[in-house]
Amino acid sequence: MLEISGLRAGYGAVEVLRGIDMVVGAGEIVAVLGANGVGKTTLNKVLSGVIPAREGEIVFDGKRIDRAQPDAIVDAGLIHVPEGRKIFPTMSVRENLELGSYRRGKPRRARNLERVFATFPRLLERSGQAAGTLSGGEQQMLAIGRGMMAEPRLLILDEPSLGLSPLLVEEMFNLILQLNAEGLPILLVEQNVVQSLDIASRAYILENGLFALSGTAAEVREDPELRRAYLGM
Numbered sequence: 001m002l003e004i005s006g007l008r009a010g011y012g013a014v015e016v017l018r019g020i021d022m023v024v025g026a027g028e029i030v031a032v033l034g035a036n037g038v039g040k041t042t043l044n045k046v047l048s049g050v051i052p053a054r055e056g057e058i059v060f061d062g063k064r065i066d067r068a069q070p071d072a073i074v075d076a077g078l079i080h081v082p083e084g085r086k087i088f089p090t091m092s093v094r095e096n097l098e099l100g101s102y103r104r105g106k107p108r109r110a111r112n113l114e115r116v117f118a119t120f121p122r123l124l125e126r127s128g129q130a131a132g133t134l135s136g137g138e139q140q141m142l143a144i145g146r147g148m149m150a151e152p153r154l155l156i157l158d159e160p161s162l163g164l165s166p167l168l169v170e171e172m173f174n175l176i177l178q179l180n181a182e183g184l185p186i187l188l189v190e191q192n193v194v195q196s197l198d199i200a201s202r203a204y205i206l207e208n209g210l211f212a213l214s215g216t217a218a219e220v221r222e223d224p225e226l227r228r229a230y231l232g233m
Contacts, residue, residue: 001024001025001026001028001060001061001153001154001185002022002023002024002047002058002059002060002061002078002154002185002187003022003023003024003057003058003059004020004021004022004023004047004056004057004058004059005021005056005057006019006020006021006055006056006057007019007020007021007022007043007046007053007055007056007057007058007066008053008054008055008056009042009043009046009051009052009053009054010042010054011042011051015054015209016039016042016209017039017042017043017046017209018208018209018210019055019056019210020043020056020206020209020210020211021211022204022211022214024154024185024187025185026185027180027183027185028180028185028186028201028202029176029177029180029185029186029188029199029200029201030185030186030187030188030200030201030202030203030204031188031189031190031196031197031199031200031202031203031204031217032187032188032189032190032203032204032206033190033191033193033196033197033203033204033205033206034191034205034206034207035191036191038206038207038208038209039206039208039209040158040159040189040206041083041158041189043189043206044080044082044083044156044158044189046058046066047065047073047078047080047156047187048070048073048078048080048156049065049068049069049070049072049073050070052066052067053066053067060073060076060078060154061076061077061153063076065078071103074103074104074150075103075104076153077104077150077151077152077153077154078152078153078154078156079104079147079150079152079153079154079155079156080147080156080158081143081144081146081147081155081156081157081158081160082143082158083158083159083162084159084162085139085140085142085143086143087131087132087139087142087143087146088131089130089131089132090130090131090132091130091131092127092128092129092130092131093123093126093127093128093129093131093134093142094113094127094128095131096131096142096146097113097116097123097142097145097146097149098113098149099146099149100145100146100147100148100149100150101149101150101151103150104150104151105149105150105151108151109149112148112149112151113149115148116145116148116149119145119148119175119178119179120141120142120144120145122138122141123138123141123142123145126138136163136164136168137164137165137168137171137172140160140164140168140172141175144157144160144175144179148179152184153185154184154185154186154187155179155184155185155186155187156186156187156189157176157186157187157188157189157190158189159189159190159191160172160176160188160190161173161190161192161195162191169192169195170195173195173196173198173199176188176199177199180199188200193226197217197220197221198217200217201216201217202214202215202216202217203215203216203217203220205220205226212225213225213226
């Protein structure tokens with residue numbers, strides 16, 4: 001579904017991504033893991049067309065998108081649920097969801113809304129409520145539901161567990177597994193190493209703009225360097 005080769009990007013004179021290669025296959029959950037400031041959000045913004053790639057290629061579903069505009073990338077079905085949720089707090093839950101189909105999925109908006117409400121019954125209960133009054137976990141559900149309204153062919157989730165209680169984190173990861181079981185490929189970008197590796201098929205560890213480790217989730221989990229750097233073992 002997604003193939004990245006030799007990708008470089010940054011801000012002004014600062015190069016953040018320094019030549020990375022990555023693949024996400026159909027039906028996979030692929031985790032990109034790393035601490036704050038290593039380039040995870042920059043990667044997502046480049047994939048979404050928000051900031052330009054300086055070098056390299058991004059191929060989505062057989063077509064290059066590294067020079068495409070954000071609206072064209074959304075139209076192609078590469079949907080990004082950003083870090084921090086970025087919901088519209090004064091608008092209702094239903095209105096936030098309907099905005100998710102602004103570029104893609106509009107003809108099937110009613111059907112997609114039913115699917116989101118079936119996946120997130122709490123959003124149905126609060127459909128007329130201002131989004132800003134939801135709990136943190138509910139707001140994350142809303143952000144993912146809004147992404148689902150665009151009928152993603154590949155869903156990028158940027159730090160979906162950020163700021164959630166341990167119980168809600170577990171619920172969120174179970175939800176990601178559920179979406180993937182329905183056939184949706186997911187690029188999971190997270191700091192939560194342990195639980196991400198529990199659900200991912202493959203993983204990449206990003207450090208200082210480069211992938212320091214990559215492989216199957218099991219291989220990465222057992223790598224002594226990961227255990228030293230991230231698990232303190």
